[in-house]
Amino acid sequence: xxxxxxxxxxxxxxxxxxxxxxxxxxxxxxxxxxxxxxxxxxxxxxxxxxxxxxxxxxxxxxxxxxxxxxxxxxxxxxxxxxxxxxxxxxxxxxxxxxxxxxxxxxxxxxxxxxxxxxxxxxxxxxxxxxxxxxxxxxxxxxxxxxxxxxxxxxxxxxxxxxxxxxxxxxxxxxxxxxxxxxxxxxxxxxxxxxxxxxxxxxxxxxxxxxxxxxxxxxxxxxxxxxxxxxxxxxxxxxxxxxxxxxxxxxxxxxxxxxxxxxxxxxxxxxxxxxxxxxxxxxxxxxxxxxxxxxxxxxxxxxxxxxxxxxxxxxxxxxxxxxxxxxxxxxxxxxxxxxxxxxxxxxxxxxxxxxxx
Amino acid sequence: xxxxxxxxxxxxxxxxxxxxxxxxxxxxxxxxxxxxxxxxxxxxxxxxxxxxxxxxxxxxxxxxxxxxxxxxxxxxxxxxxxxxxxxxxxxxxxxxxxxxxxxxxxxxxxxxxxxxxxxxxxxxxxxxxxxxxxxxxxxxxxxxxxxxxxxxxxxxxxxxxxxxxxxxxxxxxxxxxxxxxxxxxxxxxxxxxxxxxxxxxxxxxxxxxxxxxxxxxxxxxxxxxxxxxxxxxxxxxxxxxxxxxxxxxxxxxxxxxxxxxxxxxxxxxxxxxxxxxxxxxxxxxxxxxxxxxxxxxxxxxxxxxxxxxxxxxxxxxxxxxxxxxxxxxxxxxxxxxxxxxxxxxxxxxxxxxxxxxxxxxxxxxxxxxxxxxxxxxxxxxxxxxxxxxxxxxxxxxxxxxxxxxxxxxxxxxxxxxxxxxxxxxxxxxxxxxxxxxxxxxxxxxxxxxxxxxxxxxxxxxxxxxxxxxxxxxxxxxxxxxxxxxxxxxxxxxxxxxxxxxxxxxxxxxxxxx
Numbered sequence: 001x002x003x004x005x006x007x008x009x010x011x012x013x014x015x016x017x018x019x020x021x022x023x024x025x026x027x028x029x030x031x032x033x034x035x036x037x038x039x040x041x042x043x044x045x046x047x048x049x050x051x052x053x054x055x056x057x058x059x060x061x062x063x064x065x066x067x068x069x070x071x072x073x074x075x076x077x078x079x080x081x082x083x084x085x086x087x088x089x090x091x092x093x094x095x096x097x098x099x100x101x102x103x104x105x106x107x108x109x110x111x112x113x114x115x116x117x118x119x120x121x122x123x124x125x126x127x128x129x130x131x132x133x134x135x136x137x138x139x140x141x142x143x144x145x146x147x148x149x150x151x152x153x154x155x156x157x158x159x160x161x162x163x164x165x166x167x168x169x170x171x172x173x174x175x176x177x178x179x180x181x182x183x184x185x186x187x188x189x190x191x192x193x194x195x196x197x198x199x200x201x202x203x204x205x206x207x208x209x210x211x212x213x214x215x216x217x218x219x220x221x222x223x224x225x226x227x228x229x230x231x232x233x234x235x236x237x238x239x240x241x242x243x244x245x246x247x248x249x250x251x252x253x254x255x256x257x258x259x260x261x262x263x264x265x266x267x268x269x270x271x272x273x274x275x276x277x278x279x280x281x282x283x284x285x286x287x288x289x290x291x292x293x294x295x296x297x298x299x300x301x302x303x304x305x306x307x308x309x310x311x312x313x314x315x316x317x318x319x320x321x322x323x324x325x326x327x328x329x330x331x332x333x334x335x336x337x338x339x340x341x342x343x344x345x346x347x348x349x350x351x352x353x354x355x356x
Numbered sequence: 357x358x359x360x361x362x363x364x365x366x367x368x369x370x371x372x373x374x375x376x377x378x379x380x381x382x383x384x385x386x387x388x389x390x391x392x393x394x395x396x397x398x399x400x401x402x403x404x405x406x407x408x409x410x411x412x413x414x415x416x417x418x419x420x421x422x423x424x425x426x427x428x429x430x431x432x433x434x435x436x437x438x439x440x441x442x443x444x445x446x447x448x449x450x451x452x453x454x455x456x457x458x459x460x461x462x463x464x465x466x467x468x469x470x471x472x473x474x475x476x477x478x479x480x481x482x483x484x485x486x487x488x489x490x491x492x493x494x495x496x497x498x499x500x501x502x503x504x505x506x507x508x509x510x511x512x513x514x515x516x517x518x519x520x521x522x523x524x525x526x527x528x529x530x531x532x533x534x535x536x537x538x539x540x541x542x543x544x545x546x547x548x549x550x551x552x553x554x555x556x557x558x559x560x561x562x563x564x565x566x567x568x569x570x571x572x573x574x575x576x577x578x579x580x581x582x583x584x585x586x587x588x589x590x591x592x593x594x595x596x597x598x599x600x601x602x603x604x605x606x607x608x609x610x611x612x613x614x615x616x617x618x619x620x621x622x623x624x625x626x627x628x629x630x631x632x633x634x635x636x637x638x639x640x641x642x643x644x645x646x647x648x649x650x651x652x653x654x655x656x657x658x659x660x661x662x663x664x665x666x667x668x669x670x671x672x673x674x675x676x677x678x679x680x681x682x683x684x685x686x687x688x689x690x691x692x693x694x695x696x697x698x699x700x701x702x703x704x705x706x707x708x709x710x711x712x713x714x715x716x717x718x719x720x721x722x723x724x725x726x727x728x729x730x731x732x733x734x735x736x737x738x739x740x741x742x743x744x745x746x747x748x749x750x751x752x753x754x755x756x757x758x759x760x761x762x763x764x765x766x767x768x769x770x771x772x773x774x775x776x777x778x779x780x781x782x783x784x785x786x787x788x789x790x791x792x793x794x795x796x797x798x799x800x801x802x803x804x805x806x807x808x809x810x811x812x813x814x815x816x817x818x819x820x821x822x823x824x825x826x827x828x829x830x831x832x833x834x835x836x837x838x839x840x841x842x843x844x845x846x847x848x849x850x851x852x853x854x855x856x857x858x859x860x861x862x863x864x865x866x867x868x869x
Contacts, residue, residue: 098738201732
């Protein structure tokens with residue numbers, strides 16, 4: 001037992017180990033409950049099956065959570081992402097619905113550009129409130145979380161805008177190389193953000209600002225610019241997610257689009273191992289976290305858990321996941337277990353593990 | 357004085373952290389009614405031993421007994437309840453709460469669950485009176501100086517019927533008068549039969565108060581000695597474990613000749629620089645290759661001067677220019693761009709980013725100056741970091757460890773490296789040797805001399821006059837938030853004269869430049 005545990009130590013110490021393990025356990029549990037869970041088949045040259053669905057449906061959450069990761073790493077939080085999804089989706093759909101040819105790629109491109117532009121402005125608004133005026137992030141972004149739903153309603157004039165645009169629909173439901181386009185977009189975004197933060201010094205500087213803002217200022221870091229920038233990035237990610245959410249249903253509903261996605265995104269970031277206190281962040285962890293949450297949601301549906309209890313079920317699983325990941329909790333479990341077995345061998349064992 | 361049965365024993369204590377063997381088979385004992393100094397260099401394991409004792413860390417091996425019974429505390433609260441109270445190196449109180457709340461936080465006097473505020477304030481006043489402190493116990497703790505906060509921390513510690521009081525470097529932020537006051541309190545508590553474990557880096561203080569000394573080195577026990585049987589010289593030798601030539605060399609070093617500035621323009625020109633409530637307008641010029649020392653009591657405005665020159669605080673009067681012409685310095689970014697580095701005295705709050713690695717902490721200032729779009733290539737980072745880890749003998753020499761795993765002195769060296777990497781023209785060092793051991797202290801002092809010989813200007817701030825006098829070409833004296841004198845460090849200047857200037861506000865012969 002011990003020898004195995006020692007051999008596994010470098011693996012278990014990896015910061016992505018616990019989120020990955022949780023995901024694997026969740027998939028295994030699903031497979032036991034429903035043996036066909038992992039089955040994937042090819043239809044019309046596209047892959048279909050529950051795992052593919054999970055990937056496709058998790059794409060918007062991955063996008064939102066990527067931006068959220070950077071915001072949280074600076075010690076902030078962005079509650080407005082759900083509203084931003086709704087606004088960007090509404091603007092894009094409004095433009096397409098008014099166009100003569102809804103299937104024209106030019107129309108869709110203009111729609112996306114308009115919506116991205118709006119997201120940049122709104123992200124800058126958040127950034128100014130937090131970085132320049134110095135309002136606490138939770139309050140600053142709460143403004144747009146609430147007001148943003150109103151803005152989305154204004155854009156759609158209180159109606160649900162339905163469109164019939166092939167190119168736009170493809171963002172949510174299209175396929176490329178047999179895989180859903182949505183997950184490829186999310187994957188590309190993840191790689192882009194990773195390159196943007198880790199190939200430049202942005203990641204280090206974000207972690208430094210989140211880890212100790214005053215020390216960073218005295219080291220000459222322009223914290224304000226960096227904080228401003230992450231809120232803009234978060235808004236752009238949210239806009240992209242908004243396109244997917246509305247493209248999935250070919251309609252924009254100012255009330256429902258992206259509702260509560262900010263909470264799932266925060267959860268994904270935390271499950272992925274980034275501390276809400278700011279500092280070190282892990283984009284890989286965030287992607288795993290988003291997949292865990294989407295798998296959980298799918299599981300709830302698949303297991304026919306009644307809607308009244310599904311939220312409770314989800315909450316219990318999330319608490320368990322967070323506990324399993326907490327080193328303090330694991331240490332306590334281990335101590336209890338060690339207390340139960342015959343004692344004297346224990347300190348001896350610890351000594352053997354001492355690296356030279 | 358010493359009872360014949362120890363109140364506390366620790367036997368065979370070992371503790372390992374990832375990559376660091378902090379303690380190895382250490383024994384320690386503490387008798388009632390004694391002051392016992394725990395000595396060792398940075399990273400010798402002093403803080404770890406205390407944290408093992410109070411249950412902050414678990415042990416890998418070893419036994420702790422209190423009053424003859426084996427104990428194993430799960431945390432400082434439980435340790436305190438059993439009579440082992442600790443006052444840590446950095447004051448761990450809540451500055452936004454009142455003095456009384458800080459004394460009783462976590463164990464407020466209650467009736468039916470409600471806090472009895474009147475009772476709490478009365479008891480806080482009584483307790484502080486025992487320490488000869490007359491404070492407004494309803495005022496926020498933050499409105500008092502660090503020294504007073506330290507005393508409040510001690511008051512909090514002794515209120516819980518302590519048998520054992522642990523003071524982890526309580527004097528590092530106190531001035532001489534406050535140290536005397538603290539010692540009076542320590543003697544009083546000792547005479548009441550409390551066993552005091554005292555950690556400090558000031559050798560004079562050990563000989564001023566300790567009855568017994570235990571020395572640690574590299575996580576191992578060197579030995580336990582009665583103070584009168586261990587000359588100061590041998591103590592230092594046992595701490596650093598080698599013949600003591602570094603310190604001797606520094607003592608032999610001659611006074612530093614004044615830099616012959618001649619008609620040369622100063623590198624730094626602070627003209628009528630001031631900030632209301634912080635420091636009165638002052639003018640200070642520093643030439644390339646010159647070390648200017650800032651002397652003065654705690655709270656006299658030394659740090660404020662440094663922060664204004666660096667642009668960390670905005671001046672509301674006057675300005676600083678480097679090299680005459682260019683734009684004045686208004687914020688740290690501009691200061692760094694013009695070649696100024698600033699090592700803050702407040703390492704934890706304003707210096708390190710704890711969870712980042714040693715490497716990342718070191719390159720931070722240089723990276724900030726380049727902007728995030730131009731990352732420093734990893735090869736270059738590794739090369740810079742390796743050079744400074746070696747040059748400053750940073751231990752453990754693993755640049756990928758989070759900097760919070762390093763001891764205080766090594767964190768200080770990491771900060772120093774952060775600025776040396778930027779190759780500054782002016783380096784501001786605010787208490788760079790506070791709370792670090794003799795060996796590292798000598799190294800840093802030597803470094804300052806080397807740097808200034810190489811043409812760097814240094815503004816050196818320290819509470820230790822000897823150190824200021826040893827290193828500086830010129831000494832600026834601060835008193836009550838005002839720069840009262842600038843003295844050339846020639847043959848006529850000694851600690852006595854600087855002291856008199858601090859006390860009276862005027863030097864015997866004032867030298868103006």
